[in-house]
Amino acid sequence: MTIRDVAAAAEVSVATASRAINGTGRMADETRVRVREAALSIGYRPNMMARGLVQKRSFTIGLVTNDTYGRFTLPVAAGLSQAMHDRGVSVFLASTQDNPALELRTFEAMEEKCVDGLVVANRRVDRGLTLPETVKSIPTVYVMSACPDGAIGFNPDDVGAARAATEHLLSIGRTRIAHITGPKDFAAARYREEGWRAALAEAGLSAPAPAIYGTWSEAHGWDMAQQLLTTAAPDKRPDAVFCGNDQIARGFIDGATRLGVGIPGDVAIVGFDNWEIFAAATRPPLTTMDMGLLDLGRSAGLSLLDIVDGKRVEPGLRHQPYRIVIRGSCGTAKTAGTA
Amino acid sequence: MTIRDVAAAAEVSVATASRAINGTGRMADETRVRVREAALSIGYRPNMMARGLVQKRSFTIGLVTNDTYGRFTLPVAAGLSQAMHDRGVSVFLASTQDNPALELRTFEAMEEKCVDGLVVANRRVDRGLTLPETVKSIPTVYVMSACPDGAIGFNPDDVGAARAATEHLLSIGRTRIAHITGPKDFAAARYREEGWRAALAEAGLSAPAPAIYGTWSEAHGWDMAQQLLTTAAPDKRPDAVFCGNDQIARGFIDGATRLGVGIPGDVAIVGFDNWEIFAAATRPPLTTMDMGLLDLGRSAGLSLLDIVDGKRVEPGLRHQPYRIVIRGSCGTAKTAGTA
Structure with a gap:
């Protein structure tokens, strides 16, 4: 046969x-x-096994993550799987759930299954899983994770996307652009503040208030709407807010609406993440930054296969291109002009 | 050593x-x-391999799912992984993403990796992945999925949970209880209607209107708030709504609030799923049904290990116990009494 x-x-x-x-x-x-x-x-x-024996490959790779919730790992995994499937490589995902014993066992199991390589993912760019000494010889790339010295990593471009979000608000004529974001101990939150500040500085503007750190939640956005929109004199209030994630943006919009403040007429909003179940359901729907997580997974997988194939891949951290997704929270070009 | x-x-x-x-x-x-x-x-x-050779086991199982979004698979996977980790078994997840070629390749890859068994998951109970002929000899259980004749399956108890949700609304004195839910071609939506009808019938009440099918979205809930709360005479309007998922419930509550209708004073709400990012962020926070997805994963894994160990496991479909999570959308006992 x-x-x-x-x-x-x-x-x-x-x-x-x-x-x-x-x-x-x-x-x-x-x-x-x-x-x-x-x-x-x-x-x-x-006979994939026989094929593997000849080529010394198993045509499988492992994706090890501790993102139990899955908000970030799932799109990364989907992009990775698509790219690998096109090349006849299967992807096995295992979650370590912030459990050190499970983490150790997971890496051991990946090695025992003779995966050709590993993608190691996290849910924040300033933390990372540590490969046990015994599996260090497996080709590895890092995604949405801290990237060890000399390793190959793929992260979103937090600074660039935050700058672009702020530039969009500037482009529609807003000048008092506040920033409400997550906890300060997240590097991503600090990078986003950096991008916001850089765009304001380039436009010769100062921030109407320091960046407002808090939780990655609707409640934080809601509370800050009460604070920013009721305490200062109307002409001191922000005419735009760049929010550190879509949940904060939604909470802010709901809170502002309850106070009778018009979105985008009085205050324009840009979110961050393009998490559709939030961004599309907000009233008005949310203009937000898409970090390209599918492509992040794809890029990481293709680089990993290059390493497996013995090609030279430069070490270091790559930043994935982002895009802005325009919905209603900054108005159309026309309403923006009237702001 | x-x-x-x-x-x-x-x-x-x-x-x-x-x-x-x-x-x-x-x-x-x-x-x-x-x-x-x-x-x-x-x-x-x-030497896990040596241990596997002696015991003829690999101490790994596969979780194959086509739930690309992950809303349901992730908690199932988390419960499964915890239970398996306690028993020294690793879990590999692979998503088939509604792609037939990827589905075939995934099952083949699981077989080549010599997993001891498979958990096959879906995102709805009336659809299922089909194992290719070549891997039919691997012990398999089904979760959140159609369950083939003679197979072993674990699903949420949609009828029972819907009945309990409606009984909760009856217990706080509501009598005109509407039902807004997802698409009628989902068996889960039809089961939930069945539970709602059964509870009403047992209380000697009729439904104020037929079940309102639509999409699993906030937009559907929002639109139905406009429809149910503005068209009928006030004394014909529902005093409670059992919603088919938490997104519908949130949309209904937001829409009702915008119309000046008090939640829970005028209308009490029970959701379905206990998806915390929605249920806890709704104003007021949502009372909802928790389907026990973590335990569903755990139960499926333990049964799978029993099969692998050669124990007899009865074929058929099991329904996971549910619980109601009380938040604010039906009032406290006190406000419920005043309704």
Whole structure:
């Protein structure tokens, strides 16, 4: 039983049959499934183990994360899986749930399964999982995580995205742009403050108030709406707020609306994360920064495969490009002009 | 280098050292980590592969899901991982992302990695992944998924929880209890309607209106608040709404509040899912049904290990116990009494 029999049964070329079986190259999912079903129906089955023995590869990689909640790991994992699947590589995810014993055991298990490489992820860029000494020989890249010296890492561009968010508010004519964000011990929160300050400084403006640190929650945004919009004289109040995440932005908008403050007329808002269940459901829907987490996973996976293939990959931290997603919380170009 | 050397280095008994190394039995994480670090420091390393060869087990299981978003799979995975970790078993998760070719390849990869068993999960109870013929010999349980004839499945108790939600609203004196829910083609939505109807019938009440199907979104709840609270005469309007998920409940509460309708004074609300980022942030915070997803994962994993151990496990579908989480949207006992 050879690949020629499979090609004949599936009525495709031998090259296509081979690519479908080996998971290499791009083709329609229907074609890939049809070839594999034909292979199964005639009793042919690719021996991945044998293929691995010849090529000294298992065609699997591990994704180890301690992001139990999954808000960040899941899009990263989805982008990674798509890119790996296109190249015939399977991804196994294991969560260490902030449990040191589970962390150790997980890395050991990944090694025992002979994964070709590891993607190590976290839920914040200033913390990282530590590989036990015994598995240090596995090729590894880091995502949404601290990146050890000499290692290869992929993180969102917090400074750049925060600067772009603030520049967007400047571009629609706002001049008193406040910043409400998460806990100061998160490096991401400090980076976002840095980007906000840089954009204001470049425009020759000063911040209407220091960055307001707190929790990554709606409650923080709600509370700050009460504080910023009721205490100062109206002409001292912010005419825009750049929020450190979408939950804070939603809480602020709900609080402002309850106070009768118009969004975006009186105050324009930009959020951060583009977490759709919040950003699309806010009234008005939230203009926010998308950190490109799918592409972050994809980029990390492709670099990992390069390392596995023996190619030279420069060590160091890469920052993923971001984009702004325009919804309603800064107005359309027209309402922005009237602000 | 033996387990005795490890025990001496870690200053624990040989039995404790053995349990820590083999991942069996319960002990403080600190102890387990200390023993393992001692083992590493003296160069001892448990040979899990050798252990697997003797016992014909790999001490790993696979969790295969097509819940790309992760809302349901993640708590299931967390409960499963905790229970398995306590028994020295590692969990590998792979997502098939509604991609047939990736689904086939994922099951093949799980087989090649010699997992002892599979947990197959979905994001709805009326759809399921199909195991390819080639891997049918792996012990398998189903979670949050359709359960094939003769298989073992674990699902939430949608009917029971919906009945309990409605009974809670009855217990605080409400009599015109509406139901707003997701799409009718979801079995879970139909089961929840069934539970709501059963509770009303038992109380000798009829529904104020047919169940209102729609999307699982805040927008649906918001729109139905406008419809139910503005069109009928005030004494025909519902005095309570059982919502099919927490997002619908939040949209309804926001819409009702905007209309000046008091929650819970005028209308009491029970949600469904206990998705904390929504349920705790709603104003007032949402009373809702918790489906026990962590325990669902735990129960499925323990049954799977029983099968792997050769124990007899009855085929069929189990329903996980639920609980009601009381927050503010039905009032306290006192305000409920005044309703």
